[in-house]
Amino acid sequence: MATLLYNTRPSLRPSRALSTMLADMLRDPQTAPAQPVPTFTPAADILETATGFELHLALPGVKKDAVHIDFLDGQLVVSGDRPNPAAVAKAAAAPATEASSTPAEAAPETPAAPTFRRTETNYGAFNRRFRLPETVNVKAIGAELTDGILRVTLPFDTEKVTTQHIEIR
Template structure:
């Protein structure tokens, strides 16, 4: 025998949707400041392809000439600077809330020995720095030796 239950009371719903309430709580919990930061750490993604590795760094608002890429002691070091918006002058709006990070940045990545350091290339377009790290085809990293 099956039972059918009927609820005559309408569902109790809050005045605001849960998502908007949660967004409001999280927004207010984020640290904000009326002054720009002096440093930040850009987000990075690393992909491996058949030809090598590809490193993507999110650098919106950073000019090409403000980025330096060096190879030092087995590490790829990316440094640069994102200038803060001007806050002085007659026609410049006053900052009320700053969530974007500005200032200097530095990221270092240890490279495996399989990367051909002399063939590394980089391109900055649409706020994304793409660093191509090709494999060194001359180096032997694994080899099976037959016993005779």
């Protein structure tokens, strides 16, 4: 004889649609700040080729005059500044308002500085340090900034001996 089972509990369906639940789960739990922080650390990729290393730093919107590359105590130091657009607009508007000393002179209309509503990019000063191996020829280091990527080439020093086999007599 077959046994019949009945479910006496009500259906356990979610009260919201599945798409709404997924959207809530996948939503970014951290809200982005409305104002940018004063410093940041640029993202870096390090590649090794047959001739040496390549260092790629993501610096979108940074002019090459604002980047400084130094070699100090075995470390490559990349530093600079990426100004935020709100500070640049405020600085440009400030001299125009201070220039008119008499109220009778009509000051030219300057656009208001933009207000950040959400920031996901980084502005401000940056500083990255990379310890270089002994095999890098420091005098032949080169750098190029194109399309927002700083490419630093670190060629191997071919005159240095890094490995050597010594025969026993």
